[in-house]
Amino acid sequence: MSQRRVNQSHGLPQHPAWLSVKDFPKSDGTDSQYPTALSEASVDESGSVNYYVPAQNDDSICIRWRKELGDALAKHRRLPANKPYVLSTLPKGYKIFVQNKGQPGAKIRQDIYLYGSKTVLKFRSIPEFIPHFLWLADVNKETCECKYCVRTSHRPRASTSRIAPAQPVIPPKEPRPLEQAGIFTAISYTRADDSGPQSLPSSRRTDDFVATMLPDRARDLDAVSNPKEGRMQRLFRKNELVWVVLEQPIMGPEGENIATWLGIVTDARTKTAPPHRNHGTTTLDVPSLTSSSTQAESSLHATNAPTWTAQQQFVYRIRFLCVCAEHSVDADHVIPFQAHRVSDTLRDALFAIQLHQPANIAVASTDFDFDPWASDAQWVDAVQPFLFAWEMGTRISHCWNLTDSWEKKISTTMIADTPVASTSTGVGMDSIANAYNAAALANNSYDSISARRNQRNIGNKTEVNFQGIWWGAERIWAGDLVRLMLPRSSLAPQGSADILPCAEPGPSSRQQLEQLGKKPSLYTSGIRGLFMLIDRIFLVERKADNNSRKQEARVAGQLYELVDEDWVDPEPRPFVQQGSHGLSAPPRPKRLPPAPVGYKFHAILRPQREMVFSVILLGGRYYPRILTHQYLHPIVRTEEGKLNLNANFLCALEGLSAGTFNYVEPIEYKKDREEIVSYANMKAIENVRAYKESRLRHEANTAMDTEVASDEEVDELAMDID
Structure with a gap:
């Protein structure tokens, strides 16, 4: 036009x-x-x-x-x-x-x-x-x-409405090969290699189907992988559960405070701020997330810009959980759900009130008439809605579902009869210990993998793919760089036929370690986290213990580790970037998100390989530079600017520590996001009602015991008088 x-x-x-x-x-x-x-x-x-x-x-x-x-x-x-x-x-x-x-x-x-x-x-x-x-x-x-x-041969279900609908359906048209269980499944070739015999599965995807990338997905992937200069990245996505750091902490009678509140992101927009005009340092006083009486400080350095350049920041529209409040909140007041835990001190203070006043516990079926964002919010009014929101948020974090399905025909020429390793029960969500042990078993199998070449022709099959997944509080798309629950050291630390060994420290780190008298070989990339750039999310069928057929959700893609910024690859090799399997528009970010300060990402799979995992190993989203957030920086850095060795829980969000310190572990599958939220609200009401009834019974029993004891004392006194 x-x-x-x-x-x-x-x-x-x-x-x-x-x-x-x-x-x-x-x-x-x-x-x-x-x-x-x-x-x-x-x-x-x-x-x-x-x-x-x-x-x-x-x-x-x-x-x-x-x-x-x-x-x-x-x-x-x-x-x-x-x-x-x-x-x-x-x-x-x-x-x-x-x-x-x-x-x-x-x-x-x-x-x-x-x-x-x-x-x-x-x-x-x-x-x-x-x-x-x-x-x-x-x-x-x-x-x-x-x-x-x-x-498209059929219209994909979009997830751009308020809730993302989808439910996996296995096409009944033709029998499909059964795959054995395994949270660690296999490494497969992403493209057939005719140079010699293949020791691993090889699949060629047909091009008779193309699925349209959802606009929400395209925007979300672009936001984290292509940050615009002059503004912070849009880290959070629609319908994600986040913590809002309150402008005014709600102070309790004993010095404790409620400094955060859970909320659901309903929208994200930009706002224009006046350009900075000085080179000084601005200090902002902010409430601490770890102490009830202290405040954290963060220095934000102003930058010069032409007078016509607008400085833009993101503002999130957030619906506060369990209360009648919705506000536009600046990005510097929003942190991931996985970045904050309610302290034991605050928890004890909240439950102490409920313990002594069980009759006053409100079992609300509707939101509380309370606004935690208000400057005059009172502690006595905040206690019960906060407990409700906390319980509901926890329930949301325990649920997951696959979204936006599409079918793909695959021509599979050969497949290994023996998977690399197998101990999982599929999407039933095993414990972290089982996941870790499975990866260790897989690691021990690499050396002999080339000997397992018993292959057979299985013909064509239809694979159900998905564009995204709701994983607890977070929205994950195919194309996202995600954290895995495993440490890098759990996956072939010495290398294998398909995986590169853990990277050694870079020159600067090596020099510092040697000056401190430490062995650089003990400080490889293995001490940090493991990442996957998800290429596809899909379903397979496998045989369960009772010989029934069971669906299992898996992810596939390239794996990455974090290496020092000045690290030089001793064996540089071209890593082929494969396109999406049947998706129009870029299936993944045009480039990786920014790595943590002082590091860079390094692909660890050899050319034309992809790793296949059960979704159980997804640790959660990777949040670029989240540790520089003004509310988290004082926790992860000491006054001298060094990394706080006790902050592994937060460092895991950037992969600076292993995913075992901080991971999402959903255990219940729901059909869509709306059902997840409704279910969480219902369970919160049930649990609060059960707690109230339990406390009232305990109070009644205590009163009865006291009355009986008093009667016995009166009888003894009467006998003495006689």
Whole structure:
């Protein structure tokens, strides 16, 4: 669309025939798909002005779209052609935006786009949208014939609405090969290698199916892998459970305080802050997450910028859990669910109140009328809703589900009869000890893996793939770099035929260790975490103990370790970057997210290999530079700036310590995110009710025992008098 068309004037015809979209049998529109850069100060990575202006229903631009769409609908329905037709409104969830882009001070280009579809990022013209529009209007038409939707053989279920729906279904069309159980499954070739005999499974995926990448997924992956200069990264995603650090801690009578509250992210937008104009250091006083009486300080260094450069920060819209409150919260007040634990001191103070006043415990089926973000929030009003929110949040973190399924036909030519290692019971979620032991068994199997070459032809099969997964509090996509529960040292630390050995310290670290009299060989990358860049999430079938068929969820992709920034690979080799298996648009970030300060990521699988794991080994999301957050930095760093050796729980979020120190461990599968939240709320109510009844029974029994003891004392006194 051109600027000339934006400036053209379009009015309603005389005596139009109005057509309504209220009777449309289908609707795929949602406001969650709208662009977020709505401020005139918004700039992109090139320094250009780049923002969107929503058009109203009666604006000239909208009138033109409504007229032409009305004519198209009238022709489709074979209405009389002797009158002008106009849509009363655009379909539900759709809105026109005018993009304004250009260099500051120069002529701004204006382009018109239609946003709102859950499956199409945007429509660029009326003719482009008409086939999709008519599909929405046609009750008898199951498939859309617009240029975007014809790429798929069936429409994938989108997860861009408020809740991400999906439930795995195994196609019953043809028998599928059974795979044995194993949280550690195998290393497989990502592309057939004809240079010699293959010692590991090799699969070639057909190209007869293409699934459309969801807009939410594309935006979330781009946000962490391509941070825009001049603003912090958008770390959190829609419907994730997070901790909000309150501006004013809610102080208790004995010095304890409630400094955080759980909430669910409902939206994320940018806000423009005035550019910094000095080189000084700004000190912010913030409440501590580890002490009830002290405050942590963080120094934020200002940076110079041209006067026209806008500084942008993310603001999250967060619905506070179990209370009637929803607020826009700056990014520096939001931390991951996995980054905070309620202290024992606070827990004891909260339960002490409930212990002595069980009759006052409220078993609420609705949210409490309380706002923890308010400056005048009182401790006595906060105790019960906080306990409810804490219980509900814990329940959410125990649930998971796969989302946005699509089917893929695979031509599997050869497969190893004997998996590398196997001890898991699949998606039933074993303990961390079993997971760790399984990886250790797998590690001992590498040396003899080439001898296990008993292969057979199994033909074609259909594989159910998924674009994402809700993993406890977190949203994970195929294409994400995630933390694994295992330490790097648990996976072939000395190397194997398919895995590189743990990296030695870099020159700087080696020199420091030698000066301290320590052996550098004891400080390899094995002491840190292990990462996977997820290429695909999929289901397999395996034979259970009772010979029944059981579904198991797995992830596959390249593995990475953290090495010192000045580390030099002794055996540099090209690692082939494979594309997604049947997904349009990039299936993974164009580049890896930023590594922790002082480190870089290093791929540890040899060329054309991918690792396959059960989802049980997913430790959680990787949060780039989260340890520089002003509320976490004072915990992980000493006053001298050194890493706090007792902060492994937080360091694991960046992989500086093993995933065994901090991992998500869901144990219950639910059909979608909405069911997870509803289930968590129900369990919180049940548990609080059970606790109240238990305390009341205990109080009644104690009172009865006291009364009996008092009666016995009176009888003894009477005997003495006699």
